Amino acid sequence: TDDSQNFFTSNTQFWTFLDYNPHFQFKLTLQDSRLWGGELSARSGSNGGLALNTSVGMTYESAQTQPITVPNRTDIREVYLDIVLDPSLKFTVGRQVLNFGEGRIIGVRNFSQIGNSFNAVKMKYQNSFYVLEGFGSILSEESNPNAFSNFNRRGSQSFSDLYLVGAYNTFKLHPELWLEIYYFGNYKKIVSNSQTNFGNAFERLTQRNNLHVNGFRLTNKVNSNWILDDRNLDWSLEAAWQTGNTGRLIDAS
Numbered sequence: 107t108d109d110s111q112n113f114f115t116s117n118t119q120f121w122t123f124l125d126y127n128p129h130f131q132f133k134l135t136l137q138d139s140r141l142w143g144g145e146l147s148a149r150s151g152s153n154g155g156l157a158l159n160t161s162v163g164m165t166y167e168s169a170q171t172q173p174i175t176v177p178n179r180t181d182i183r184e185v186y187l188d189i190v191l192d193p194s195l196k197f198t199v200g201r202q203v204l205n206f207g208e209g210r211i212i213g214v215r216n217f218s219q220i221g222n223s224f225n226a227v228k229m230k231y232q233n234s235f236y237v238l239e240g241f242g243s244i245l246s247e248e249s250n251p252n253a254f255s256n257f258n259r260r261g262s263q264s265f266s267d268l269y270l271v272g273a274y275n276t277f278k279l280h281p282e283l284w285l286e287i288y289y290f291g292n293y294k295k296i297v298s299n300s301q302t303n304f305g306n307a308f309e310r311l312t313q314r315n316n317l318h319v320n321g322f323r324l325t326n327k328v329n330s331n332w333i334l335d336d337r338n339l340d341w342s343l344e345a346a347w348q349t350g351n352t353g354r355l356i357d358a359s
Contacts, residue, residue: 114142115219119183128190135184139220183223198228204241206274207286207323207331208342224270237276245270267295282334286323291316292350314351321346 121135186200203223205213215222226243245268272290279285294315325342327333333340 116140116142117219121184130190131188133184133186133188135182136180137183137221138180140179183221194232196230198226198230201225202228204228204243206239206272206288207325208344210344211290211319211321211346212270212272226270235278237278239274239276241272243270244268269293278328282326282328282337284325284328286325288319288321288323290319292319317348317350319346319348 116139118138119135121133124132126132182201184200184202186198186202189197189199191197201223203214203221204226209215213222224241224243224245226241228239228241231238247267270290270292272288274286274288277285277287321344323342323344325340325344326337327340327342329335
């Protein structure tokens with residue numbers, strides 16, 4: 107019978123954290139994520155593509171004129187440096203996991219098998235009443251030919267540079283009540299047409315696709331996003347609004 111809905115996956119992570127001194131920490135996380143039976147080995151003989159021999163390599167034969175590259179499913183999920191200027195101010199630079207609040211908008215997404223991580227710079231300031239986390243991340247670079255949005259895809263309404271930024275404010279109103287107010291922005295540069303000259307104001311406006319998310323969360327999860335140890339009930343009230351433009355201007359007439 108058809109078993110296309112049944113499959114087996116695995117995720118393996120190895121991480122190390124180096125605490126050089128009170129001002130510098132380094133973390134490296136290696137991750138291997140794969141579908142069992144989802145890759146082919148280099149072909150050598152009739153069963154080589156099924157990995158039934160000792161052949162190794164980067165490509166396997168196909169009907170196409172160009173060889174197909176076998177993807178490497180072992181990658182670096184995190185590699186970053188923490189720079190602690192003082193107990194209240196820290197910068198995190200490098201590839202890192204970003205998770206805010208419940209993680210519904212920006213989170214680790216470990217249930218997706220691969221999870222999320224970002225090439226970003228994050229700043230965190232905190233005191234006894236207030237915490238501010240601000241970050242900026244590059245999702246896609248125009249000059250990168252391997253990105254899903256890249257310089258080589260200058261077709262109609264394609265994207266080039268993509269940036270993700272945000273600010274997450276936490277106000278500790280009470281030992282069991284926090285108010286969190288946040289903003290996330292997704293800034294995209296649209297290439298309307300490879301032959302378009304963006305010399306006038308109209309064309310400059312139509313090459314942007316910017317989305318803005320503003321929201322808040324009121325919660326009693328004050329212990330690393332969980333309730334206090336002697337409490338039995340957790341609750342959160344959250345709402346968010348999204349605005350922005352799609353990069354297209356329409357004449358009202």
